[in-house]
Amino acid sequence: MYPAYWLAAALLIGVxxxxxxxxxxxxVGVATIVFIGGGLPHGAYDIALLRRSVxxxxxxxxxAVGGYAMIxxxxxxxxxxxxxxxxxxxxxxxxxxxxxxxxxxxxxxxRVAAGAAVIAAATIGHPDEVAALFVxxxxxxxxxxxxxxxxxxxxxxxxxxxxxxxxxxxxxxxWATAMTLCLVLLVVLxxxxxxxxxxxxxxxxxxxxxxxxxxHDMTPARWVGTGALLSGLAILGWLGLRTMASARxxxxxxxxxxxxxxxxxxxxxxxxxWLERRLTTAPISQGKTAIS
Numbered sequence: 001m002y003p004a005y006w007l008a009a010a011l012l013i014g015v016x017x018x019x020x021x022x023x024x025x026x027x028v029g030v031a032t033i034v035f036i037g038g039g040l041p042h043g044a045y046d047i048a049l050l051r052r053s054v055x056x057x058x059x060x061x062x063x064a065v066g067g068y069a070m071i072x073x074x075x076x077x078x079x080x081x082x083x084x085x086x087x088x089x090x091x092x093x094x095x096x097x098x099x100x101x102x103x104x105x106x107x108x109x110x111r112v113a114a115g116a117a118v119i120a121a122a123t124i125g126h127p128d129e130v131a132a133l134f135v136x137x138x139x140x141x142x143x144x145x146x147x148x149x150x151x152x153x154x155x156x157x158x159x160x161x162x163x164x165x166x167x168x169x170x171x172x173x174x175w176a177t178a179m180t181l182c183l184v185l186l187v188v189l190x191x192x193x194x195x196x197x198x199x200x201x202x203x204x205x206x207x208x209x210x211x212x213x214x215x216h217d218m219t220p221a222r223w224v225g226t227g228a229l230l231s232g233l234a235i236l237g238w239l240g241l242r243t244m245a246s247a248r249x250x251x252x253x254x255x256x257x258x259x260x261x262x263x264x265x266x267x268x269x270x271x272x273x274w275l276e277r278r279l280t281t282a283p284i285s286q287g288k289t290a291i292s
Contacts, residue, residue: 004205005197009201036235036260044231123153
């Protein structure tokens with residue numbers, strides 16, 4: 001666990017006790033910037049990890065980048081044409097990906113349920129706000145989707161409680177405590193604020209640490225530059241799309257931020273598990289070839 005998480009959680013608890021309106025548009029705007037700026041870079045190293053895992057030549061690297069971009073563009077197309085399907089796909093993929101944080105749960109379905117608890121906790125505490133966000137991201141039918149998640153939330157949170165108990169038993173006291181506090185704050189705080197805390201201070205740092213360990217030979221300047229450059233390109237690409245297709249993009253900044261996140265997250269989610277297995281099982285000689 002990183003000190004920044006405890007500082008951020010303490011800050012949110014403090015301002016809540018002081019009665020600061022965290023659902024004010026300015027506060028929501030800050031939280032949106034935090035989860036985009038703090039969370040978007042953690043998928044920026046996928047291509048570097050892919051190249052490391054399979055020792056791609058220049059042609060293979062171009063093909064991989066093209067495939068990654070095509071998946072992202074497909075997600076953008078879904079947002080523009082069938083946004084409800086895009087929303088469902090995003091939520092399902094997010095539950096699977098967030099479930100990867102729960103290594104203490106061996107059954108894949110239990111991990112997915114624990115991953116979904118991040119979304120479920122927010123719907124329990126703020127069902128109307130979550131429904132409004134879903135509708136802004138897609139269409140009015142998404143309100144039913146929020147109701148379904150709310151109905152399933154007790155099961156997801158119960159499974160997550162089991163995962164927390166197992167983490168505590170196995171000695172991961174810091175993770176268990178942090179996740180318990182995060183779920184409580186996801187229920188109490190406005191949805192975007194709670195999600196920013198989880199995504200930028202719990203989920204993203206874990207994946208950034210793993211990527212940094214595997215790309216240990218990358219200089220600090222190149223590491224920071226890669227994350228900043230690719231994250232910036234994603235943001236600029238979305239802003240360009242918003243300009244060209246303004247009639248099809250909801251003007252609410254939070255909705256756009258989640259749509260942007262989903263567009264780059266889906267290719268990241270599709271690659272993350274495969275890369276995890278590949279980099280774990282790859283022979284040392286192959287890793288040396290990839291580095292060269």
